[in-house]
Amino acid sequence: MLKPVSNVVIVGGGTAGWLTAGVIAARHQGRMKSGFTVTLIESPDIKIIGVGEGTWPTLRSTLEKMGVSETDLFRHCDAAFKQGARFARWTTGVEDDGYYHPLMLPQGFHQVNLVPHWLEDEGGRSFCDSVTPQGALCDDGLAPKTITTPQYQAMANYAYHLDAGKFAPFLQKHCTEKLGVRHVLADVQGVKQAENGDIESLALKQGGEIVGDLFVDCTGFASLLLGKTLGVGFKSCSDVLFCDTAIAVQVPYAHPDDAMASHTISTAQSAGWTWDIGLSARRGVGYVYSSRHISDDEAASELMRYIGPQAKGLTPRKIPIRGGYRETFWKNNVVAVGLSSGFLEPLESSAIVLVELSAKLIAEQMPANREVMDIVARRFNEVNHYRWGRIIDFLKLHYVLTQRPEKFWRDNTDPATVPDRLKDLLQLWKYQPPWFLEEFDRLEEVFPAASYQYVLYGMGFRTAVDRDDNAQTRSLARQQMQENAVMTQKMRKQLPKNRDLVRKIQEYGLQPI
Amino acid sequence: MTAMTNIVLLDTKAHRDLCVETGASARFGDARRFVPVIVGEFAHAAAHYPILLSKDAETGGFFCGAMLGIDEDENLFLTEGKPFETYRPLNLQRGPFFTAGSDIAIDLDNPRVGSGQALFGADGQPSLYLKSIMNLFRDLKTGLEQTRVFVETLLSLKLIEPIDIGLSFDDGSRRRLEDLYTVNQDALNALSDDKVVELFRRGYLRAIYLMIASLKQLPMLAQKKNARLAG
Numbered sequence: 011m012l013k014p015v016s017n018v019v020i021v022g023g024g025t026a027g028w029l030t031a032g033v034i035a036a037r038h039q040g041r042m043k044s045g046f047t048v049t050l051i052e053s054p055d056i057k058i059i060g061v062g063e064g065t066w067p068t069l070r071s072t073l074e075k076m077g078v079s080e081t082d083l084f085r086h087c088d089a090a091f092k093q094g095a096r097f098a099r100w101t102t103g104v105e106d107d108g109y110y111h112p113l114m115l116p117q118g119f120h121q122v123n124l125v126p127h128w129l130e131d132e133g134g135r136s137f138c139d140s141v142t143p144q145g146a147l148c149d150d151g152l153a154p155k156t157i158t159t160p161q162y163q164a165m166a167n168y169a170y171h172l173d174a175g176k177f178a179p180f181l182q183k184h185c186t187e188k189l190g191v192r193h194v195l196a197d198v199q200g201v202k203q204a205e206n207g208d209i210e211s212l213a214l215k216q217g218g219e220i221v222g223d224l225f226v227d228c229t230g231f232a233s234l235l236l237g238k239t240l241g242v243g244f245k246s247c248s249d250v251l252f253c254d255t256a257i258a259v260q261v262p263y264a265h266p267d268d269a270m271a272s273h274t275i276s277t278a279q280s281a282g283w284t285w286d287i288g289l290s291a292r293r294g295v296g297y298v299y300s301s302r303h304i305s306d307d308e309a310a311s312e313l314m315r316y317i318g319p320q321a322k323g324l325t326p327r328k329i330p331i332r333g334g335y336r337e338t339f340w341k342n343n344v345v346a347v348g349l350s351s352g353f354l355e356p357l358e359s360s361a362i363v364l365v366e367l368s369a370k371l372i373a374e375q376m377p378a379n380r381e382v383m384d385i386v387a388r389r390f391n392e393v394n395h396y397r398w399g400r401i402i403d404f405l406k407l408h409y410v411l412t413q414r415p416e417k418f419w420r421d422n423t424d425p426a427t428v429p430d431r432l433k434d435l436l437q438l439w440k441y442q443p444p445w446f447l448e449e450f451d452r453l454e455e456v457f458p459a460a461s462y463q464y465v466l467y468g469m470g471f472r473t474a475v476d477r478d479d480n481a482q483t484r485s486l487a488r489q490q491m492q493e494n495a496v497m498t499q500k501m502r503k504q505l506p507k508n509r510d511l512v513r514k515i516q517e518y519g520l521q522p523i
Numbered sequence: 524m525t526a527m528t529n530i531v532l533l534d535t536k537a538h539r540d541l542c543v544e545t546g547a548s549a550r551f552g553d554a555r556r557f558v559p560v561i562v563g564e565f566a567h568a569a570a571h572y573p574i575l576l577s578k579d580a581e582t583g584g585f586f587c588g589a590m591l592g593i594d595e596d597e598n599l600f601l602t603e604g605k606p607f608e609t610y611r612p613l614n615l616q617r618g619p620f621f622t623a624g625s626d627i628a629i630d631l632d633n634p635r636v637g638s639g640q641a642l643f644g645a646d647g648q649p650s651l652y653l654k655s656i657m658n659l660f661r662d663l664k665t666g667l668e669q670t671r672v673f674v675e676t677l678l679s680l681k682l683i684e685p686i687d688i689g690l691s692f693d694d695g696s697r698r699r700l701e702d703l704y705t706v707n708q709d710a711l712n713a714l715s716d717d718k719v720v721e722l723f724r725r726g727y728l729r730a731i732y733l734m735i736a737s738l739k740q741l742p743m744l745a746q747k748k749n750a751r752l753a754g
Contacts, residue, residue: 156580156583157578157580157581157582157583158578158579158580158583158702159583514582514583517582518582518583518584519583520583521578521583521584521585521678522678522681523678523683523684523685523704
């Protein structure tokens, strides 16, 4: 007889655990009355690592599908808007060196590739400003919508900056109260496996055991089920991405009404980069660096210099990081989501979006029974290998085009440290700019071709232009760029300041329609 | 509220000789396209205007309003120098007055203040006009709260939907009216019996059908606009 999969057990109660629980429980709500269960086991003592306070726009639909109110997110997680990232001093390192990676696609992206047209006549404007209003909106510190825009809807595409330490308990409340997720506060003491390696049940230190059909490992760096129990190895990517240490501080605002950037500010430093994230209640600031290139003390003083007078009295918290991912993500009846599956420096806020994508894939492809689980697992592994590989390529792209002189940056441009696929693409892009057709054809590509365009041309990369080839689409391209200019003007006038809208949302809330 | 206001509590002594113009005119602020109305006014308003929902620009909250015009600052029912013949919503009738708690306040910088109807009689007692204003605010205050609860009920039952109004006029111009909402009739028809009875008992079903019926005023409003465009 076929063994149905109807009891999902998630181990670990951080952002990954609760997001996965919420996504699966929301998707399978209808089956709950016939015995489908989602159980989350969380240790009463283990502290949550608040990874990445930056998110991707996907989180909006993920939360909406879970039935979470966006107003509550703003009220309970110190959330604020994020419209992309500004990479400061990554190219030359001089004072005004910087570019945006916004969240909006270039104007008319699906009709025409504006890159060759912009290259032909830059008109004194950056690529970003030529094709989207979002860089200008960030420059002005504007919100991506108004108080009359319904919840989760946008005028300019957006994600959130949020307090991950508050996000997990917020999701927990929603999952247990609204979605029927069972919450077990206990430590996993032993794992009982079947002959084929499948996990049958987990023994709890506080007594009792939890049986399940599918186990989701959200135990963070510990990787209790996939790594420790099933012995799946870890594939480091330190040969490509050198950062192995992070230090983080919470910087208070001098005044609660201080302006709040509506984008992440990522500034290149001597041996890595700093993040600067505006939450409604404070800023989250940190330095991700390569310990081979700088000492902890030097890194700490570099971070304090970046923060300036506000740094007084703050002590950075050190977080060792290990870039890389598991050789397999789903083995037997165990699938890893979140840090247990791997970690990458938060340069492009990939952590939470990877959790969302994995959770969604598990929820959508939920194997009906144990017999088909291996097929689903194989597909899941394929997709995830592809995703992690592409993200590493994309992160590396930020490093390879730099002209900065420090050893950390020179080492980064060493061809031996660049993945082959990225090397090929860089070669190809000298003659044809990335677009969405050929290279990026995967469903739910984490970083679409537009992201590559913003980084490449933001960092001064140049692709050869064929004027005759441009002639075919020139008038369409001009029209799109004009439309962008008009839209930019309009939105700059229409949109409120990020701080003002966040305060209004906290006070009045957003409407459901 | 603009900076051009000077709102003070109405004072029997200080404002004893104050007069207020009650007629309708653009210079008095009657040229308004969308005027908030309370549920108690729906029957009067629906006889002339479409009653729709819109969002407050400050809070994003929904409110009900009567549409008096198509373009900004346009009241198609207003003819300068002539009395306002159709129903005049309380929010236009109130003139320069406000409430401050249980007291009445007046904006002394409002262009209506000067000549016109006296607020107090020779004996210092409130005039009939001022009494009517006091009554108006009594209705308005309770009405605002009732209307807020009514709108909240519509929202919680998912009965509000955006309405897309595109108009073409004989002079070739077009208008697209945005940020307007109405009752979703499919959602209304799909309500369970107990919900329908509840709406009926609370008087909301009547208000809902008045809103739906008032949509028939839209073409009339467009006709008025058309006539005005033709000059």
